[in-house]
Amino acid sequence: MKMFAVIFFFFLAAPCSAVLKVACIGASITYGHGIDNREQNSFPAQLQSLLGKDYTVNNYGVSGTTLLRKGDRPYWSTAQYQAALNSLPDIVIIDLGGNDSKLINRVHLGEYEADYAAFIQSFRQLASHPRIVLLLPIPSWLSDTAQIYDRVIVKDIIPRIQRVAFDEKVEVVDMHSLFVDKADLVPDRIHPNAVGATIYAKRLFELISAKRDIAFDFFPRIPMPIKESSFYGYACADFSFLNRNCKVVKPKWTAPNRPWIWRARFWGHEPQADIALLERGFHIVYCDVAELFGNREAIATWNSFYALMIKHGLARKVVLEGMSRGGVYAFNWAAENPTRVAGVYVDNPVLDLKSWPAGLGRLPAYPKEAALFKADYGLTTDEQVKQFTGSPIDKVDRIVKGRYPIFILCADADEAVAVEENTIPFEKKVKELKGDITVIYKPGAKHHPHSLPNPTVIVEFVLRASGK
Numbered sequence: 001m002k003m004f005a006v007i008f009f010f011f012l013a014a015p016c017s018a019v020l021k022v023a024c025i026g027a028s029i030t031y032g033h034g035i036d037n038r039e040q041n042s043f044p045a046q047l048q049s050l051l052g053k054d055y056t057v058n059n060y061g062v063s064g065t066t067l068l069r070k071g072d073r074p075y076w077s078t079a080q081y082q083a084a085l086n087s088l089p090d091i092v093i094i095d096l097g098g099n100d101s102k103l104i105n106r107v108h109l110g111e112y113e114a115d116y117a118a119f120i121q122s123f124r125q126l127a128s129h130p131r132i133v134l135l136l137p138i139p140s141w142l143s144d145t146a147q148i149y150d151r152v153i154v155k156d157i158i159p160r161i162q163r164v165a166f167d168e169k170v171e172v173v174d175m176h177s178l179f180v181d182k183a184d185l186v187p188d189r190i191h192p193n194a195v196g197a198t199i200y201a202k203r204l205f206e207l208i209s210a211k212r213d214i215a216f217d218f219f220p221r222i223p224m225p226i227k228e229s230s231f232y233g234y235a236c237a238d239f240s241f242l243n244r245n246c247k248v249v250k251p252k253w254t255a256p257n258r259p260w261i262w263r264a265r266f267w268g269h270e271p272q273a274d275i276a277l278l279e280r281g282f283h284i285v286y287c288d289v290a291e292l293f294g295n296r297e298a299i300a301t302w303n304s305f306y307a308l309m310i311k312h313g314l315a316r317k318v319v320l321e322g323m324s325r326g327g328v329y330a331f332n333w334a335a336e337n338p339t340r341v342a343g344v345y346v347d348n349p350v351l352d353l354k355s356w357p358a359g360l361g362r363l364p365a366y367p368k369e370a371a372l373f374k375a376d377y378g379l380t381t382d383e384q385v386k387q388f389t390g391s392p393i394d395k396v397d398r399i400v401k402g403r404y405p406i407f408i409l410c411a412d413a414d415e416a417v418a419v420e421e422n423t424i425p426f427e428k429k430v431k432e433l434k435g436d437i438t439v440i441y442k443p444g445a446k447h448h449p450h451s452l453p454n455p456t457v458i459v460e461f462v463l464r465a466s467g468k
Contacts, residue, residue, distance in 0.1 A: 022047070022208070023084045023123075023130075024054050025075070026095035029138070030061030034191045036061075041194040046201035051208065060084040067096035069104065069115050070108045076119070088128040093204060093266035094119070095135040095175075097161060098190065099373045101152035103145070107319045109156055116164045132170040133207065134161055138179040141189035148190050162233035171252045172233045173279055175200065180453040189401040210281065212253040218283060219250060221312035232271060233433065234278050242301055247286040248309075249274075255281025259342075260314045264333075265290065265326030273321075273345075273455035277462060283314060291369070293325065293353060294332030295376045295390070302333050306340060317342035317404075319462050323450045325350045325357075325369075331392035331399060338402030343465025345407045345458060347450045348414055355421035362418045391402045393426050400435035407438050407461040409452065423442060 021244060024030050024044040032042025039045060048057035058085060063076035075081055075096060084092070099105065100112065116134075123130055136158050140148040158176060165172035178199055179186070185196035192200070219226060219237050226237040236249045247267060260283040267286045274284045287305040292298035310316050319342050322330035327349025334341045351358045353373055359365025379385050391401065399406075410423045423439060430437040440457065451457065 005054050019053070020055050020090040021087055021128075022051070022055055022091045022093065022385060023087055023089035024057060024059050024061065024093050024095070025081075025084055025151070026061045026093075026135075027065045027075070027099055028061065028063035029098070029191060029263065030059060030095050031063050032059070032061065032197065033063050034188060034278040035194050035197060041197060043192075043197040043200035044205070046197055047204050047208075048197070050205040055208075058084070058087060058089075061095075064099060065096065066099045066105055067116055067119060068105055068108045068112060071100060071105045073099070073104070085126065086141065088126055089123070090128055091208060092130045092132045093122045093135065094133070095137070097137040097157045098140065098148045101137075101140070101149050101157055102147055103149075106152060106156070109160070112157070112160045113159045113164050113167075116161065116386070117168055120164070120168050120170060129453070132168075134165055134170060134172045134173065136161055136174050136176045136367045138175050138186070138192065139183075141183050141186060163230060165233035166230035166235065169252070169271065171207075171279070173203065174272070174275055175203070175421050177454050178203060179275065179454070180244045182454075207279070212281065213256065213258075214253045216254040216258065216313065217250070218248055218313060221306075221415065222248065223312075231268070231284075232275050232278075234275075239449050241287065242304060244301060244302060244305075245288040246305065249278060249282075249284040251278045253281055254283070255468065257467075258283070258314050259320050259468070260285055260309065261462065262318045262320050262328075262330075264288070264320060264322035264329040266323050269323060270347075270449055270451035272453070273451055273458040273462070276455050276459045280459070280463070281351075282462075282466075285309060286316075289329065289430065291372045291375050291376075293376050294328040294392075297376075299333055299336050302329075303337070315342075315466075316340065317466075319343045319345065319465050322346040322349060324348055325448070327351055327422075328392060331395065332390070334402060335392070335395040338404070340397065341402050341404045342467075343407070343462065345404045345409075345461060348407045348411050348417055348447050349392075349408060349420040349422060350417050351391060351426045353391045354388055356417050358388075360386065361421040363416070392424070396435070397428040398434060400430055400433040403436070405436040405438070405461070406430065407458070407465075408440070409450075409458065410439055410441050411447060414447045415442050416447035429433065441457055 032038030035041045044057050044059035060080040062078045062080050064073045114364045137153050224239050226239045231249045234249050263286045289298040320330040327346040355361040357366035357369035
């Protein structure tokens, strides 16, 4: 039976011997507007170079076109649309939405999702039954609010595309986050140059060439009732486990070895790294143990939740993700479970509960959280708080023995969690014990926002930690 499973997985992952046809559908960015020698340097052309002889990539981009059928220049009416359908593609990449944000087209946005679903269906019903990938539009830096306007893209276009991706069960790639810090690669403020096109091509090459398990489905394995909803275009299962609220978000396909990210606290806050990892076949999970501050009850609950996850198919090693006080939850569990951890990413982390929330350092206490912390650990006197040794900073020796990599993203002007009492001494102790730790400081940044607008550096850490 095991041999059959392995053979089945690689049958799904490996391309067939015939040349696969990729249809790139879009407007001026797909066409390659403004790029010198676009026939060689547009992103479809660069994608062809990366994919090689086993693929034929066709550029069906038409400048100025909309996804909306009632838009000022609907893609539906173009010869390229019909040519793309007639090509019977194996993979369809759709990059439409920027022009739909223009003032002239916004009046029709109520029809956007229905139009997109119909557009997808026009390809889905083809005899080739293509794999369909939606791209979120990149940012616009135009100041003319009547033109392609980033606020409309972010607030009105992207959420609609994500809902369509959820409803139609198709893949979606967040190009917006990949370009949000790349204005220098967009000289006219809406069209990437050749280097920007390379970012497109590399991301799509990575997506197309990835090994995929399309058979694994975690949701039917959850042994309790679930409520399903959309998490930015991905299916999210909500359920109760040991009287705790839990969540699992599944990718459109699963990466080899079924990797997963465990969000320790603040579900859904600054989700761009989680979304990028879902694109790459990771599951994202959550088990709410707020507000136990990583005490014995929290660790015991998480031990049981971990057992549930691996029993039903996820990898035996997980990457933990903790923002703010989530750092305590992540590292306290990791210290007790060193062989179950692939890596830890924390962000502006609390690493010493005496510093926060107890307020025994430079910054004042947070009274509500401090009272909970004391109750969680049975601390009744100020002296007991001063002598407390249950924080991650007190467990560095056990953390380092896990030999997993640690990545900290830290605001050096954090006004809520004192860096000099948390990250700085923690980093020093880890390095003294020859642990694997990387700290990136955000100059002048405050406690919020967490993460980075472009999560690439976080994603790359998680991929390395997971052996990807």
